[in-house]
Amino acid sequence: MENITEERIEGTCGHAKPCAPGLILPVWEPQDVSSCTKTFRAFVYLVAMAYLFFGVSIIADRFMASIEVITSQEKEVKMKKITGEPYTVLIKVWNETVSNLTLMALGSSAPEILLSVIEIIGNNFEAGDLGPSTIVGSAAFNLFCIIAICIVAVPSNEIRRVHRMDVFWVTVAWSLFAYVWLFLILSVFSPNEVEVWEGVLTFLFFPLTVLTAFMTNKKTGIFGQRLLSPLSYISFRRSRTPRETAPSKKHSNIENGISDVTGTLLGTNATKEAFDEHRKHHLDILRQLRNEHPDLSLEQLEKIATAKIVADAPKSRAFYRIQATHKMMGSGDLSAKLKVPEKERESEFSRPTTPILKPKVITVSFDPANYMCLENIGTIKVKVRCDRGSFQVPSRVRVHYKTYPDSAQEHTDYKPVEGELVFEHGEEEKEIGIEIVDNDVYEEDEQFFVRLSEPKAIMANNESQSLPTRLGAAEATVLVIDDDHGGAFTFSSETFKVAETAGVFYLNVQRHRGARGAVTLPYKVIDGSANNGKDYVAPDPSELHFEDGQTKATIEITIINDDEYEKSEDFYVELEPPIWHAKNQVGEGDADGRPLLGDHTRCRITITEDREFKGFIDKLAVNANTSLMVGTSSWKQQFTDAMTIEDIDGDGSLSVKEKVLHYVALPWKLTFALIPPTDYFNGWVCFVVCIIGIGILTAFIGDVAAMFGCTIGLKDSVTAITLVALGTSLPDAFASKTAALQDPTADSSIGNVTGSNAVNVFLGIGIAWALAAIHHAFKGTTFKVESGTLASSVTLFLIGAVICIGILQWRRRKSNVKGELGGPNGPKYLSAGIFVFVWVVYILYSSLVTYCIVPGF
Known part of the structure; x- marks a missing residue:
């Protein structure tokens, strides 16, 4: 009890601090008012804080959309088969583990991180209670309550297991270490003071977390890299836009199917086997759909196959976050966009055009690079395009072409051709005619290839002067659909x-x-x-x-x-x-x-x-005139979507709930419709503007939360671990629940929680305290941080975290459960109940320690 008495003398256990002007908002004067007036003001602050949290979740929806665009970027990788023929594929630039621990974690934790940084700057680089306590309180809600929600959300006849246990344990270890480290710098190394090396090292643990997770990922199996289709494989029934055909600035060469560029934090090696497996997967889907729907046309099958591939693809953390926010603000289901006809999605407002600098090189390529035809077509025309780039001088371009068999054989299924195409000045497109053999015997769908080689270009008026040339999509695939079935x-x-x-x-x-x-x-x-x-x-x-x-x-x-x-x-x-x-x-x-x-x-x-x-x-x-909502990539469509009330539950009518959600969110939706579309500069413009917007809203939240606390006599640390932590974490709760229900594994719903908790400390507290410690070092002063309340909160969180992670492992190994989420009702509700109980104990004990009713750790 001596410690409590000493703290009372120092004033740390007294009443909440008096109301003072915030970083943006002034004090509500006069301050000496009746209890009824204080109650009214507290209610206004509470409603304002809730509405600001709602706004943060909506702008975070745009923020996560930009992150999804950024992390979905692709790069060209040139590959060579053993025979020496080149071909090109697209691979994801961002490793999935790296993106989850960097941009994805930043997207979901931006309010907590920015609140901590803004509080330090607003307090003239002096420590505050709101930012750090919000980070610890948010971590507690994430680990205890969100996982409890996910455990209960999965039906009792289903289970979800963490698939990548290696990456999971790395993030668990770092998340626990983050709070151990926080306790050490508060209570052991330099009690009640944060030195420069402690703040800087806290921040440096963030790249170490990313690096160790990446190395674990890389050494234990292919996880982060998702191999995509070859160039032009997205659609072979329309011409690609200039943006799609623009050559990438960075290329990787892969000899014999193996890249000569080793794996990096942004990408991993792409192999020929993985690419062939990917192409085989798409063909299998098409054949399966043909068997299931034999009466559909090829165009209909292509649309269904595309929707199926997109629907079955692994969903990112950003997708589930955006999905949850869309439902919160009455904007419908993202999956409905898959049903929109291609011509509507490709409208003149769907993709803003940006000027593209053409390279000073002539490119010859197939456009498109994939074809599908019936056996009785007679002759199929394969198109070759010549892009002269920025050259204005007259030129003549030659390129050699030849067919190569695969499952389709020469003379039996098609007539082989070989020759040379010549593009005279002004000619941009040529066709290669290939005769398809129509026999009377039923056979499986088969394919063959057409390859380009030896491109050459000379000036038309000076044949001795050659021009730089290259091949783009150098291989075209022709899939021959048999028509000899009985019907x-x-x-x-x-x-x-x-x-x-x-x-x-x-x-x-x-x-x-x-x-x-x-x-x-x-x-x-x-x-x-x-x-x-x-x-x-x-x-x-x-x-x-x-x-x-x-x-x-x-x-x-x-x-x-x-x-x-x-x-x-x-x-x-x-x-x-x-x-x-x-x-x-x-x-x-x-x-x-x-x-x-x-x-x-x-x-x-x-x-x-x-x-x-x-x-x-x-x-x-x-x-028949009813249309479905389409995605937005222009300001016009963003404002159209903002004004549209969506039928969320799909019952064909607009309920009162749907109308209320729409009109409550309408001011925010109209405001954030001003944010540049995610198509601009691959999402980076939207990313930067959203960071600024979230920072402004977070500054308002910090002021409102502090004024709410001082109005009712609640300390900032208690306000932070309860109301503020809850407000910043609710969108993640909805997103994790959706991921638990829709994902076949528990990686998105559980693994992302542990990774986010570590990132919160290393970025939110690391950046803020490093800046403050450096500022004080330059002034010749010390950066003071009261360790009592925060250290106790951190310690209790660590104890609860060990208990809950142990329960997850018990569930994984229990014979009648065998999974972290779902399972029989008994273990399911028992586990969730323990998680919630630990969270309640954490809140109560941390609050009692704050007011010095019980001693801290």
């Missing part, structure tokens, strides 16, 4: 309506994928509320005959008009397995090309009264 038979829809005055209903049956051989297609007509012979007359016999090459046949059903008012009567038509009359029913390599049924093999036909049918058509025409 997939389907209706165009599962529901049809016909007026009873129609007389005859013509029901079309379509034959997709192939049309080889004659086929008999049995079907049956089944009564519903409409009866055969009374409301309609079914054909007899019930079968269709398709000749070789025939792709459509019609079932004619007579509709009986009985002059009675019929609201709705229906019957069904169901297709049965087709009978193939082809002589050779075995394809190449025993491939199965027999006819089969498609997606819609049973349809319902509803007989309606004629006026109702007209009403149905009118209603359909109105609903």
Whole structure:
């Protein structure tokens, strides 16, 4: 108790400090007011603080969007096969572990970090309680409450395990060390004082954390690098924009499929095997979708495949943070953007143009570099583009081309070609015609390659003068889709309506994928509320005959008009397995090309009264004009999105909750719509502006939180570990919950918490205290930091952290759980309850120590 008495004498255990002007806000005068007035002022401060936190979460949404763009940047990597043929792929510039511990962590922790730095600067480089206590309090909420929420959120019949335990343990070790180090510099090395070396070393632990996590990642398996598609692989049905075709400034050469550039913090080695596996994965998805939806066109399959690849791709921390914030402010679900037609996403306002400096080199490349065609196309045209860069002089460009077999063989599947293209002055595009062999035997989809080599350019008026040339996308892939299948038979829809005055209903049956051989297609007509012979007359016999090459046949059903008012009567038509009359029913390599049924093999036909049918058509025409929200990459679209109320729950109507969320967030959304779109300079402009905006809002939050505390007599350290920590961490809680539900692993929901806690200390406290210690060193004074309350808070957090991490490991090894998140209800709620209990104990004990009711550590 002697310590408590001494602290009371020094004044550290007295009442909260009196209200004083903040960094931005003045004091609410007069200060000597009644209790009712103080209560009203406290309520105003509390509402203002909540609304400012709401604003920070919304601008953090834009901030995380810019970080997602930055960390998704790609670079060209030139590769060579063993045969010496070059080709180009794109790889992610940023290693995933590095991005999670740097920009991603900064995005989620920016308010806490900036609050600590701004408080130091606003206090003339003197220590305050709000910033450091917010960081420790936020860490406690992150580790105890967010993980508890994630444990409970996962259904009891599912579990989520941390996949990358190596990286997880590195971040756990650093997060625990961060708070051990904080205790040491407060209470051991130089009690109640922070020296320059302590502050600087605290900050330097941040790059060490990133480096050790990266090295662990690199030495224990491929994790950070995600290999992307080859150049021009994004879409092979549209011309690429100048931005997409612009050559990268940095290239890496890979001999025999291995890069000669070793892995760095921004990228890792790309191998030929990984690239081939990636391409094979895309082809497998396309073939799987063809089997699941045999009646869809190639264009439809391409859109579905693209959406599936994007939906199945691992989601970043930024994605879940943005997803959570969108729902908080009534802006809908990000995944809905995948359903937007390509032509709408590529509108004139969707991608602002920026001037691109063309290089002084002539580039010859395939554009596009991937093709898909049916076997009966005859001749496919492969396009080659010549980009003369910034050259203005007349020139003649030559390039050699040749086809190479892969799964498709020469003469059997295509006619090989070899030759030279000549681009005269003014010519930018040439075509290589390749004849596709159309046989009568079913075979799997096959591909071959066309490669460019030996580009040469000379001046048209001086053939002795050559110009610099290079190859861009030097390899084109041609996928040949077989059309010798017996066909997939389907209706165009599962529901049809016909007026009873129609007389005859013509029901079309379509034959997709192939049309080889004659086929008999049995079907049956089944009564519903409409009866055969009374409301309609079914054909007899019930079968269709398709000749070789025939792709459509019609079932004619007579509709009986009985002059009675019929609201709705229906019957069904169901297709049965087709009978193939082809002589050779075995394809190449025993491939199965027999006819089969498609997606819609049973349809319902509803007989309606004629006026109702007209009403149905009118209603359909109105609903067809409904459009889906698209992503924004221009100021116009940002303001459009800000003004739009989204149907968050997807029930087709706007609820009161959705309207309230929208209008409450509207001032913030309109304000932050002024931030430059993320497409500008690869997201860096948006990044910088958002940092400034978050800093300004954080300064307001610091002032409001301090004035709220002094108004009700609450100390800054207590306000920080409760209200401020909760306000800055709630968006992360929603994001982690979403990640726990949608991710197959617990890495995003748990691993990011531990990494963020370490970054908070090393950046938030490291930068602030290093600046203050250096400032005082230049003045010849010392930087004083009262260790009592903060050291006790840190110690209690460490004890709770060890307990909770131990529980996570117990859950991972327990036979009936075997995962950090989810599992049976008993262990799940017991674990979550312990986490929450530890957090409550931490808050209570830290508050009691602050007011010297109990002794500290």
